[in-house]
Amino acid sequence: MSDEQHEPRAPLPVATLDDPQLQFSAKHPRRIENLISLSFLLGMICMGGFGAAFWQNWKPWTLGATLGAGMLFLGFGVISWGKYLMPQGPFVEERHVLASTEAERDAMAGAIVERGTVVVRSRRMMLGLLGGALGVFSIVAIIPLRALGNLPKTTLTKTNWRRGSLVVDSNGRPVHRDDLQPGGLLTVFPAGYETNEQTQAVDQTVLIRPQSDNLVTEPGRDTWAPDGYVAYSKVCTHLGCPVGLYEEELKILVCPCHQSIFNVLDGAVPKFGPAPRPLPQLPLYFDGSGYLRAQDGYDQPIGPGYWERS
């Protein structure tokens, strides 16, 4: 260590067992010794219990209880030994100055600067080229990161809802006009896309029937909610949690994650909470057999905001 810069310390006299610093802190060492011995014994038993619990495949809590109790006794014993039956000191140790002398610091700096200068003196261009090569490498080394994933392109803006998409639930069953009564709620997908997790993430739509007559949620959406069946994107516009919480008397959708509240009757405009935009609405119609279909896809990207979203 840094003993070299100091003279060897004067030898210390031999300590004896009577020295005040070597005394234990326990006033009744016998008692403590017995307690510690008992503790170790109990610890042994508990550890044995752990072995038995494991071997016999007892309930999981017995494994934790025996291991924990065993360790507790062990720890208590060892700590008590260290605290009550070991020299309590106090002992002191000198701090050596960490810093080296001025001369040593100069020597180190000098070694770098002077030897370096000898090597690179009047070889600036070489040095510059080396720097350039390393710089190009460090830039080029980033390029393989491109292989981590695809570029976003239009993936963020598109869902699989198209004109005429059949509305189905998560088991693939189409939704008929008579299926939901007022107050009903269902999670739906475009037919064919209900089992794939990748498409579920973007296509998921919440279908609600707050009333039995036609519902106009916003101006210009006269035909979007026939017979009261209204569909909104289930992906919250805040952070993308599925907005599956519907309170049918209050006619609100509440996002379970951060409690944004959307009114179902007026286009899912957020009334409270951190969500910034309404949930996009899916226009619906009934086909000839009375099954629900989409008039078109969503008119805007679903879900949370991002830079390219205009």
Added chain:
Amino acid sequence: MMRSLPRALKHRAILPAALMAVVGLGGIVTFASSASATSSGLSSLNGAGTEGTAHSPAAAKQPPNTGTSNSSVKVYKNGKLVAYGNSAIRYTYPSSGYIPAGQALFEEFCSSCHGASAEGTVRAPNLVGLGPATIDFWVSTGRMPAENTTAVQAPRKPARLSDHQAVEIAAFVNSLDPSEPAIPVVNTKGANLAVGAELFALNCAACHTITGAGDELAYSTYAPSLRAATPTQAAEAIRTGPANMPRFTGNLTDAQVRDIVAFVTEDIQHAANPGGFALGGVGPVAEGFVALLFGVGGLALVGFWIGDRS
């Protein structure tokens, strides 16, 4: 060749070869049968099993899925519909003999808020035409008679009226305008807990939480805990959608409702909790509290014991 066959049979490798052939055949047979068992397991997931060809439904209107009398086996007595349903759930109408008793109870406990003919007043809604299941749910869970008529949501409390009295009142109110749904009697034998768990997560967990603990929703409403619900009450709630709860009618078959109810009564109300104390099923908030208080706090106390206090 025929002459060499007996000699071949005496070859010392014949026994091992025969054993291998038998084992191999057995393995193939087992594998084939388990593969088909797997696929039948899969098909049971399609809860709406009868609507397997759902992707092109234009041909025939699929059977209604509403748990109504239209979709079930019906039982008549004296020309009146007394029950409908299937092996999973049997919906029973209360006997008309209960009507006088029900009327008396209604006059005493309900008419002051709901009106003499259950037509509703400023304090309480109209009860006519809601079906006996609705009435039975509110009275048997103790929510009605309500103690505080100005509360946003009537809480579950120890029922003031017995289950039989609840059925009598339901009989009377239903007699004013006989409607559906009738009181469901759930047969949880043969329920598919996996389907129940899946549907619970999709339809119920968003309000009641995945552990059924219940929680506060918006504007002083709340989703109650499911710990005390009987199978009948759970099925009634699902089919009638009390208060802010959505009404699940056409989108869940009776078998699916039975599966959800079985899941609630078995796995939610009697969760195995092999890991130890469940900490109320509240989740990471309670876990963090325990970790900081008992874990870090406890160990800090041990450190306090070990070290100096000055």
Added chain:
Amino acid sequence: MPLAIGKPRTKREAKAAQGPYGRLGSVIGELDDRLGIAKGGRTFLDKIFPDHWSFMLGEIALYSFVILMVTGVYLTLYYVPSTAEVIYHGVYAPLRGTRVTEAYASTVNLSFAVRAGLLMRQMHHWAADVFLGSIVIHMARIFFTGAFRKPRELNWTIGMTLMLLSLANGFIGYSLPDDLISGTGIRILYSIVLSIPLVGSYLAFFIFGGSYPGNEIIPRLFIIHVLVLPVILAALIGAHLFLLVRQKHTQFPGKGKTEHNVVGSPMFPTFIAKTTGFFFMVTAVLALLGGLAQINPIWQFGQYRPDKISYAVQPDWYMGWLDGVLRIMPSWEFTGFGHTIPFEVFLPAVVFPGIIFTLCFGWPAIERIFTKDTAIHHLLDRPRDRPKRTAAGAAVIALLFTCFGASATDVLANFFNVSLNVVLWTFRVLVFVVPILAGFITWKICLELQHGGTGLGQRKRAMVVSRTAAGEYVAVPADVRPGDERHEIDAVPVPTHIDLDDGSVEVGAGNTRPDADGVRRVIR
């Protein structure tokens, strides 16, 4: 070690050749010949550790980390980091026959079908929570006592980095089982990355290998969680401890304690005994929690699917402050010039933690600007002696705990039977009021304590009130408590040799012994 001249011929000679310390002595001799460990080892054994209890908080973190590594290795033997779908055929009935990912199935299998699997999983998770909790209070102790000042700024930076990486590793760890609740957290992570202006969508696509959810994220998180971050953490912990040993521990001011010494108990035997016992205690607490308190029962939550959600979802406690800020932030989204910046996500989830961590990392520099103090400090401050620093720390801690409280708005509304909307608005106000109030009150308390309070390093002495025969009351300070007497003893260096009185060890005159050549060598 006496040099042997020729082989020892008799047993007695052989024993004598081993020297006064017998077998152990010859072993040390052999090692020393090869590694030169005797001198450094002796210095190591003499190392002094100050005894204050608050210096043990870092050890809680260290030993929790050890438990994490041990239980973690066990978990890696059974966990499968794959999102490929399988049919679950295991013990837990409500999942039987359902399609789940291999990650989820392997975790459920580990919990139910592997002996001690559930204990290991729960111990691992509790250890992670306790690890981060102990890091926080250890960091608080360092902060409030000023242990981050010169020459320990580098150690502070290493410690802050450890905290940051541990936070990340914890979040990644509980997301590996791909259950409903942690999967929701991953969806939120994706949206937070998406919200970063300019590069958000590219970053999100690169991290996730495409659009959400993709099949890459679980395997990638797995390798980060079990290899990349643990290696970095282990290396940084090593560096953290090395600096501690090299620079020696700080100590509170007191009798006999100066800037140029360390007073306390020696490494061997006292400190090693106490710290080993403490390790057993940490293991005990984590084993008891792991066995008796259920944590993260993923089988109840079910497999994650993007259209499923549960109410009352919060992240683990150390991420709670981020969830809280996300809830209370008003919905300010900027749309214009063909672009969107979702400030309601970007500000609370990226900018706010960025500010907090920059503040923490840069605190030694910030304090140096204000105090203009560039001296070396080995003596600690009592928090009350630096009221401004203590108040600033209290304010930040109060802010973070308020944010944590805000993540439980629904649980609190349920518990106190109050409207959710009221609770949310309350937190919007509290997040400004509480830190200011906490800082101000802390400052005042510090000033108050500075004027009152007992002398350093002493417990209050009781006053013994006695009544004289004349009826007068006299108050006399009680005798010094036995435990405090210790501090009346002077501290001495660790003795080189102890005379054991029973002749088992021969010790020569003073502490020198002649070797076989008759040369007296100074032992220390």
